Amino acid sequence: MAQASTSLTTRRSWLQRLQGWLRPAAPAAVAPTYSPRASVYGINGGQPYVGEIGIFCGNFAPVGWAFCDGSLLAISEYDTLYQLIGTTYGGDGQQTFALPDLRGRVPMHSGNGYTLSETGGVEQVTLTQQQIPSHSHFVPASTSPGTTASPSGAVPADGANGSAQYTQDTGSLVKQPAQNLPVVGGSQPHENMQPFLVVNYIISLYGIFPSFN
Numbered sequence: 001m002a003q004a005s006t007s008l009t010t011r012r013s014w015l016q017r018l019q020g021w022l023r024p025a026a027p028a029a030v031a032p033t034y035s036p037r038a039s040v041y042g043i044n045g046g047q048p049y050v051g052e053i054g055i056f057c058g059n060f061a062p063v064g065w066a067f068c069d070g071s072l073l074a075i076s077e078y079d080t081l082y083q084l085i086g087t088t089y090g091g092d093g094q095q096t097f098a099l100p101d102l103r104g105r106v107p108m109h110s111g112n113g114y115t116l117s118e119t120g121g122v123e124q125v126t127l128t129q130q131q132i133p134s135h136s137h138f139v140p141a142s143t144s145p146g147t148t149a150s151p152s153g154a155v156p157a158d159g160a161n162g163s164a165q166y167t168q169d170t171g172s173l174v175k176q177p178a179q180n181l182p183v184v185g186g187s188q189p190h191e192n193m194q195p196f197l198v199v200n201y202i203i204s205l206y207g208i209f210p211s212f213n
Helices: 002-022 080-084
Strands: 055-058 064-066 070-075 096-098 140-142 154-161 163-169 174-177 200-204
Touching: 080 096
Parallel strands: 140 154
Antiparallel strands: 055 200, 064 200, 070 096, 140 174, 154 163
């Protein structure tokens, strides 16, 4: 009985050692490799789409990204991005193509009559006469004879009485003709911009090529 117990203990010890020998070793640490293509990360941490546009608060474009400033790029160097956007935003289509230019611009989704890469709007605008609400200017005068030489608190009178050319009688007022009303205004443009905060728009030069739905 004692021999059987000893034999069982020996077998257990041998099996434990065998399990230790067969246990897989921890994988060796692999040093990360860095390249412009491999180190491009999207907004959520994964690789972005080629041509994906994001907002960046820094004063530089991260590796693998470029500012959306209308720059011309060589087709031979960024052929994948060129396949996606072509000369939609500029370039000769032979040697170069252009990035979207969002400097001083607000992006808008295409549709409702607006096409991709279309631009519009102005930073300043001058109102025309047709854009001003209809209104009239009224300068009153009286049909009563003049009673005072001072225009203070009075209106032009119908008939002068010596130096009295004005009257305080407002019971019989009439409108002055249009030629008595001087033109005012400077026809200067006014600012036409919404409240804004300046940040940088960046576009991914590398990443996943998007598939069509």
